[in-house]
Amino acid sequence: MASVLRSLSGPTDLRRLGDAELTELATEIRQLLLESVAANGGHLGPNLGVVELTIALHRVFESPRDRIVWDTGHQSYVHKMLTGRADGFATLRQEGGLSGYPSRSESDHDWVENSHASTSLSYADGLARAYQLQGRDDHVVAVIGDGALTGGMAWEAINNIAADPHRRVVIVVNDNGRSYTPTVGGLANKLTEIRTNPRYEPTLTAIRERLTSGHRIGEVAYEALHAVKKGVKDALAPQGMFEDLGIKYIGPVDGHDRTAMEQALLAAKRFGGPVLVHAITTKGQGYDIAVANENDQMHQSHPFDLATGEATTVAPAGWTSVFRDEIVRIADERPDVVGITAAMLYPVGLDAFADKFPDRVFDVGIAEQHAVTSAAGLAMGGLHPVVAVYATFLNRAFDQVLLDVALHRCGVTFVLDRAGVTGDDGASHNGMWDLSLLQLVPGLHLAAPRDGGQLRELLREAVAIDDAPSVVRFAKGAVGPDIEAVDRVGTIDVLRRDAAADVLFVGVGPLAQVALDAADHLAVDGVASTVVDPRWVKPLDPAITDLARRHRIVVTVEDNGRQGGVGATVAQTLHDAGVSVPVRIHGITQEFLDHAKRGVILERLGLTPDAVASDTRSALSGLDTGNTQQG
Ligand SMILES: Cc1ncc(C[n+]2csc(CCOP(=O)(O)OP(=O)(O)O)c2C)c(N)n1
Ligand SMILES: CC(=O)[C@@H](O)[C@H](O)COP(=O)(O)O
Numbered sequence: 001m002a003s004v005l006r007s008l009s010g011p012t013d014l015r016r017l018g019d020a021e022l023t024e025l026a027t028e029i030r031q032l033l034l035e036s037v038a039a040n041g042g043h044l045g046p047n048l049g050v051v052e053l054t055i056a057l058h059r060v061f062e063s064p065r066d067r068i069v070w071d072t073g074h075q076s077y078v079h080k081m082l083t084g085r086a087d088g089f090a091t092l093r094q095e096g097g098l099s100g101y102p103s104r105s106e107s108d109h110d111w112v113e114n115s116h117a118s119t120s121l122s123y124a125d126g127l128a129r130a131y132q133l134q135g136r137d138d139h140v141v142a143v144i145g146d147g148a149l150t151g152g153m154a155w156e157a158i159n160n161i162a163a164d165p166h167r168r169v170v171i172v173v174n175d176n177g178r179s180y181t182p183t184v185g186g187l188a189n190k191l192t193e194i195r196t197n198p199r200y201e202p203t204l205t206a207i208r209e210r211l212t213s214g215h216r217i218g219e220v221a222y223e224a225l226h227a228v229k230k231g232v233k234d235a236l237a238p239q240g241m242f243e244d245l246g247i248k249y250i251g252p253v254d255g256h257d258r259t260a261m262e263q264a265l266l267a268a269k270r271f272g273g274p275v276l277v278h279a280i281t282t283k284g285q286g287y288d289i290a291v292a293n294e295n296d297q298m299h300q301s302h303p304f305d306l307a308t309g310e311a312t313t314v315a316p317a318g319w320t321s322v323f324r325d326e327i328v329r330i331a332d333e334r335p336d337v338v339g340i341t342a343a344m345l346y347p348v349g350l351d352a353f354a355d356k357f358p359d360r361v362f363d364v365g366i367a368e369q370h371a372v373t374s375a376a377g378l379a380m381g382g383l384h385p386v387v388a389v390y391a392t393f394l395n396r397a398f399d400q401v402l403l404d405v406a407l408h409r410c411g412v413t414f415v416l417d418r419a420g421v422t423g424d425d426g427a428s429h430n431g432m433w434d435l436s437l438l439q440l441v442p443g444l445h446l447a448a449p450r451d452g453g454q455l456r457e458l459l460r461e462a463v464a465i466d467d468a469p470s471v472v473r474f475a476k477g478a479v480g481p482d483i484e485a486v487d488r489v490g491t492i493d494v495l496r497r498d499a500a501a502d503v504l505f506v507g508v509g510p511l512a513q514v515a516l517d518a519a520d521h522l523a524v525d526g527v528a529s530t531v532v533d534p535r536w537v538k539p540l541d542p543a544i545t546d547l548a549r550r551h552r553i554v555v556t557v558e559d560n561g562r563q564g565g566v567g568a569t570v571a572q573t574l575h576d577a578g579v580s581v582p583v584r585i586h587g588i589t590q591e592f593l594d595h596a597k598r599g600v601i602l603e604r605l606g607l608t609p610d611a612v613a614s615d616t617r618s619a620l621s622g623l624d625t626g627n628t629q630q631g
């Protein structure tokens with residue numbers, strides 16, 4: 001690793017560096033970002049875009065006494081390098097290595113680990129209120145992207161922060177005009193105007209020259225200029241909106257001009273009340289291949305070749321690509337079907353639909369709550385919306401699913417990508433909640449396809465439901481070969497049927513293959529099994545009770561938290577039907593999982609054929625000795 005970065009033991013060392021060293025530091029940081037993300041994958045574009053901004057932040061503010069909160073946290077690599085963790089970047093996002101997001105166990109400089117967007121300003125408001133009550137004069141800084149600023153929570157926080165002229169919160173808007181794709185919405189349009197309006201700077205220069213060239217140089221002229229400048233700026237950008245709310249606006253500032261950033265941040269630090277610094281940056285700055293990448297400016301990269309920017313590991317056709325193709329076929333047949341994305345058009349696979357039917361796919365920004373309730377509105381208006389989000393991000397819209405969609409029996413289909421263990425992005429990204437949360441929603445239909453063929457079939461069954469919410473959830477990454485059923489009982493697929501079977505395996509989604517392989521392991525010991533895939537895990541087909549009655553034990557396997565998941569639902573269903581067959585529930589332990597590869601985590605959780613077979617063997621022998629332990 002290079003010299004200036006190596007010489008830093010923490011952010012205070014930044015203040016002894018001169019301009020030349022600081023410029024060299026920025027170069028070295030970019031080189032380390034490129035090397036470590038090319039090797040490990042990660043968020044290249046966002047971090048290349050905040051190099052100067054982060055250096056300026058840590059020179060002006062005194063972390064950790066001053067709290068710096070990163071919204072979403074995917075752009076905190078530079079912050080990590082400047083707070084003593086540059087050496088760790090060889091292990092970025094690896095098991096036991098550096099997390100790709102802030103991590104309290106890594107550093108006292110890190111505060112928020114949740115990578116769900118739009119939360120930073122609420123943390124900042126809370127921290128600042130605490131400081132006010134304790135009479136502390138420390139500073140709170142929240143760095144929020146233009147994308148995250150489209151999230152509803154951000155505006156709830158702004159409403160509160162602006163309420164008190166003494167609330168010492170510095171909001172740094174990192175405005176690069178992009179989430180993955182260009183950020184959308186009225187606010188984004190105004191921010192875009194200020195970034196790209198050629199009139200803005202020459203107009204101000206011309207006014208300043210005219211006013212200062214006349215005889216009225218001095219306060220009056222300055223005030224006139226200031227009033228006109230503000231007038232011009234108001235015409236171009238929403239900072240008047242912020243100031244009208246009670247938040248001082250500073251900017252727009254070139255976020256790659258470290259000196260300008262430091263001046264703006266110093267002014268904000270001295271302001272002593274709610275203040276917003278509007279930084280204009282470029283995602284991918286310093287790596288032209290990223291800047292030129294139309295899809296997402298290398299927002300989230302797999303390991304790649306530095307020379308070409310091309311991924312070095314070609315990801316096999318995944319679940320998302322199956323959905324991407326099938327939703328276009330459905331859209332061809334069903335003019336009432338429309339798509340909704342929360343700023344993730346490509347990652348959720350709605351891009352092909354949007355290309356073919358641009359008027360029928362809506363990007364609402366990072367606004368999942370709005371997405372869900374506006375979908376209810378679309379359904380009430382006679383359309384059939386398909387809301388495509390990552391499973392974990394639906395959590396924040398649970399109330400909207402429950403009471404805006406289900407209560408009104410709206411025909412809305414939710415497609416949950418990245419359901420189950422995702423791994424690399426840490427605890428807040430695993431889609432381990434939906435099979436539990438959605439079990440609570442009256443009337444909702446919930447499907448977990450085991451392969452691509454079932455995804456296509458279940459998606460069609462879902463969009464055919466027009467009087468209730470329907471959900472289809474699938475995992476991150478590669479999709480296995482289709483698993484043929486030997487029979488179908490009600491909505492349940494029978495995948496294996498041994499004669500006089502002792503064990504009934506209930507394999508959910510892609511873990512149906514784990515159940516099949518575990519049955520193979522047991523067959524070697526002479527243990528016979530039936531393996532079923534419920535397909536619709538809600539409502540669970542009542543045939544499950546008759547199937548269970550004919551076995552000595554039921555073993556469920558799912559890629560969701562154990563608490564309240566499919567296994568728990570099966571156990572409750574059997575209990576309610578008076579079927580006393582013991583149930584072994586295999587799922588994700590109900591805890592926050594540290595980052596690691598999906599396969600490593602599944603192994604650690606015992607969601608493998610060996611582990612499931614071994615547990616089943618001991619459960620069966622327990623039955624033989626009279627120990628009928630549920631679990
Ligand atoms: C609630 C939620 N929805 C979606 C995402 C996925 N996501 C991660 S970063 C990102 C874009 C963020 O854009 P912005 O805030 O402008 O930050 P930038 O990457 O441009 O620095 C999105 C949509 C998320 N993290 N949280
Ligand atoms: C930060 C964020 O929420 C996403 O960018 C996340 O990294 C998703 O990654 P995948 O799309 O690779 O699952």
Ligand SMILES: [Mg+2]
Pocket residue numbers: 145146147174175176177178179183
């Ligand atoms: Mg952005």
